[in-house]
Amino acid sequence: MKYDPEDIESLLRHKQFSELYPEEKEFVLRHVEGQDEYESLRQTLGLMHDLRQHDQWLEPDPVIKHNLLREFATEEKGGFTVWLNSLFAMPQLPEIVWYRRPAVRYAFASLLLLCGVGVGIWTMSKKDNIGNDIASTQTTEKNEVPTDTEKQMQQKPAYAENNQPGVFPPAPKPVEVFVESNLEEATDESVPPPVVEQIKFVAPVATDEAPAMEKADNDGASTLVSKDTKVSADDVTLDMTTMEEEENEKALIEDVQNKIAEDKATAFKKPEALDRDADSYKVKSADLPQNTFNNLTLSDNTAPVLNSGTPAYTWTPSTTNEVVTISTIQGSNTYRLANTANAAQVKDVLDLLYTAR
């Protein structure tokens, strides 16, 4: 192995002669006479390393620094003055350029960071606003190019057939607008406009099994209740997704509105109060609470006398038992309750049954 002379210094520093490996000894003995010289060199080398700690280093004279800085300033000033004098007079630059100060650098970096964050937040908020605008936009422009409405067009309900292909079906007008505008023209002042829910419920109910609504007058009441304007299930194909359901519902509503407008329907007219036959006021014993009366029997044929504002029965409290007098067309019968604890309950039932509607 070829040793480097520098290694001798390393060997002298770390190993005694007896600790050397054979190959190291062989190498060392090529440069020293023997173990004695090796150990002597080792000792001297150790003292060499202690020399620095022992030696007291002197401090340079402060005048050296003063002279140097003065000379440095003179050198700097000359060049700077030559350059600036050619343009305009300015005072000498300070020791440290202001933009080199760390405080200025950190402040500038912080400012840049804040600006970047602010721009990012503004950009994100702008995107959100655009999304909201798109969601709420109800455009009827014919030049709109459908994106992936091919599928929607295929599944669109019957009402959309009139629309030109490739064009979005017209967005339904808000129900509130329809109700208010149409009703203001022809609404009877005594007749309140229908609530929105009544119209909205047309779409889900528009099936073959849907119960027919009450017919309007012969003079062409609102076709809203007419079966002709019923939207069958074939026309409406509801998607299972919520968004499509809402869109279809709105489309249906618009369709109904359009049809009504086409038929020049009159204002929605509240049907007159129907005459109720006496049977509707019959009190059936089954309606009364069980075990309430003793020996109280009401036949189904008894019908109380309708008297506006006057209940068809009288309730006469007694000290011992509650007495109920029910007036019917046959006459009045008095019944005595066996259990006064249920008197209030019975009274409530009778109120419901016998109060003129």
Added chain:
Amino acid sequence: MALFKHPYERHTDEQLMELIAGKDQKAFEVMYDRYARLMFNFFLRMLWKDREKSRDFTQELFAKLFNKHHLYDPTKSFKTWFYSIANNMCKNEYAKHEVRRTAHDELKRDNHFTAGIDAQKGMDRAHFMERLKEELDKLDAVKRTTFELRFNHEMSIIEISEAMQCSEGTVKSRLFYTLKELNGKLKVFEGV
């Protein structure tokens, strides 16, 4: 607060040199504080403990720093470049004078090294150190510089070779044989 702390102390020598080239006085001050003591004592050892001469050499060395900064190669180590300038200044000074005769005369006049060496009585460690310094001063400039840079300035073999503009093998040989020479002269102090 660390935000307002001056950053120059954390700069490397090479970074400070770049700033000094840009006429940054504060960077120059920091560089001076780092190397002034080292170079002053280097000149003291190399110039026969002449404080006046060492002071002049130190000032001249740092003046060259901002006047000759264009001669510095940023790809190289500043420390070795700086020491090479100092070494060349010393070599030029040696060439002007008869080094060995002057060194011997200076040593005789300078009481700093006369410590009443008495080998027969057995020297203590302090006296040994003084004798060692004397012997070092008697060495020729090249050996002394090599020894000084290695043991006092704790430079590596590579750094010494760059500063002295010689090969690493040359540096190693000089160190080893300088050690042997000093060891021969200081044999009387064996066992101290």
